[in-house]
Amino acid sequence: MQIPLEINLHILKHLVSSLPINRALRIRLVNSLFAEEIPKLLFRHPTAQEDNFILKKWAQFPAPLKRQYIRCKIDMHRTSTCVFSSYADEMLKTELARTSPNLLPSEPAATAVPFIERVIDIAPHMDHDRWDMFHPDRYRRYVEWYETKVMAEFPYQFGSESVEETVQVVLAGSAILRDEVDLLSWALDSGVDLGQVSRRLELSLVDLIARKGSRMIAELVVERGYDLSRVRQFGKTYAALCGAAVGKNFDALDVWLEHLRRRDDAHLQHNLREMMRTAAEKGEFTMLEFLARWYEDGTAALLYNQLISAINEEDISVIRRLMEYEGFYRTISTKKYPKGPLFTVMWIWRSSYFRAILEMLLKGGVDPDGRYPGVVGTPLQRAVEQGWLDAARTLIQYGADVNVLCIPHRMRKRSEVSLLLVAARKRNGAMVRLLLENGADPASVKNDPKHGSYIQRIIDGTETEA
Structure with a gap:
């Protein structure tokens, strides 16, 4: 026997409340019925306990449930006032809000969007707590x-x-999210500033x-002559380009970067470098390769510098992502x-991450015998000279040449000698054994x-010194 839907919903309502x-x-x-109805019951009239849970798990809820919760908050304004519902109530009483569905004569009345829906559109994007x-x-x-506090200290800025x-900002924000170019144009013509x-x-x-705008919206921004590279926002310098990169808005980036390249923008390369560094840190290499189309210096040096910075900062997650990237x-x-x-x-040999980072680099394909212009010798030479047995063992494990000739540091005679002799001069028996093995x-x-006989005694097992 199948229970009618109405009875199921009635039972569910009492079950959820308990x-x-x-x-x-x-x-x-x-089941699918529970999946659809339970969130509706919880979000329709939330208690204080439910408010706490919903707001704590906010990021995990899909957009339709967030909209339902926000709508409920507006509906409950008289019985359970919150800051947002008070703002919404003030805006809904204005003449502009009441007439907003009829702002564009070309828009059919049947498809006009009520102002309350536009308030709900922008609510999840506020920067408030x-x-x-x-x-x-x-x-x-x-x-x-x-x-x-606020009004007493900053009356001109906030009051x-x-x-x-x-209301105008809400209309413009909703137009951006709904890709309504005509409405956004109207808002801009009415005095709304894109930097507002x-x-x-x-x-x-x-x-x-920057984060949510479509290609058409991005093109409108260009047509209006907005500065994409530098603007003051919340007391800080903000670049729309960087916001688009963080939001992974490839359409907006494509329009804006091409526009800035054509006009030879003075800040373009700096902004690209910062965006690409951020992308490299996060392991967003699709974004990095996309941005590289406009970057003049190429990605190789940028990624290398980012790796060295990550090593100095002991940021293992960034090092791992760079080592896993095939384009590095x-x-x-x-x-x-x-x-x-x-x-x-x-x-950073004293760091607890020293061994892990060293092994990560070697496993990622860094040459253990690599020579660099800023230093003499090989990494294994440095490990032998400093007596770092674990580091030497790791380097050898990944293919470091134990028979390479080197010029020891702080030696009067600058002639090449073997690593074995360097270890013997240090009287480091454990290092000598490692090299011999x-x-x-x-x-x-x-x-x-003198040192040859010392090494021979180690080979013969007669040398007692460690």
Whole structure:
């Protein structure tokens, strides 16, 4: 016997209300009906406990559920006021908000978007703390803080935005998200500045365009002559290009970078370098290769410099991503960092990450015998001279030449000698044994009888000194 849908929903409603929100969300996985209806019940009239859970897990919820939650907050304004619902209520009472569906005569009335939908559009993109915006328990505290601190200290900066101006920003922001070029053009013609920031909503139009704008919106920005390279946002220098790279908005980047290249923009190469460095750090090599189409200096040196910086900062995750990238050239050096990655690792030999980073570089294909213009000798020579047995063993494991000739540091006679002789002069028996076990030629010290006899005693097992 099949239970009618209405009865199922009635049972589900009472079940959800009696369970903690985390358990209620888990049982939504039972079947498709539960998956669809349980979130609706939870998001429709959230309690304070449910508010806490929803806001904590905000990033995990899909866009439709976020919209439902925001709509509920606006609907519950009179019974459970939060900061966002108070802002929405103020805006909905304005003449511009009421007439906004009819702003464009060319738009059919049947397809016109109500203003409340546009408010819901922009809500997830505000830069405010979401607890402050949506949690009813924060409302009084936020209002008190805003009036006593913000307005008292920055009245001209924060108090000059009228509700009508906020409505205009909402209309422009929604137009960006909905790809409504005509409405955005209307907003710009009505006095909205692309660089405008709503202090009430903490919403930046240029950042929204950079992260979410379509190709057509990006082209409109170019037509309007907006500065894509430098603008002040929230007291900091902001570049729309960088925002688009962070948001992985390839369409906007394609339009803007080509425009800036044609006009020979003075900041283009600097911005590209910063964006590519960020992409390399995050392992976003698709973005890096995309940006490289406009970068004049190529990616090899940039990636190498990024690797050396990561080694100095002991950032293992960045090192790993670079070593796994097939487009990374492992044999170059730059004027900025002429010593190469392995010698750079030697500078952090006291670090607990020293062995892990050294092995990661060698496993990633860095030549253990690589020679670099900024340093004399090989990494194995440095390990032998310093007595770093583990480092020497790791280098040898990945193919370092134990019979390479070297010029020892701080020696009066600058003649080439074997690594075996260097270890013997240090009276480092463990290092001598390691070299011998891995193929070092004892005959390489025949011109030094004193140290040759020391090595022979180690071979014979009669040398007791470690």
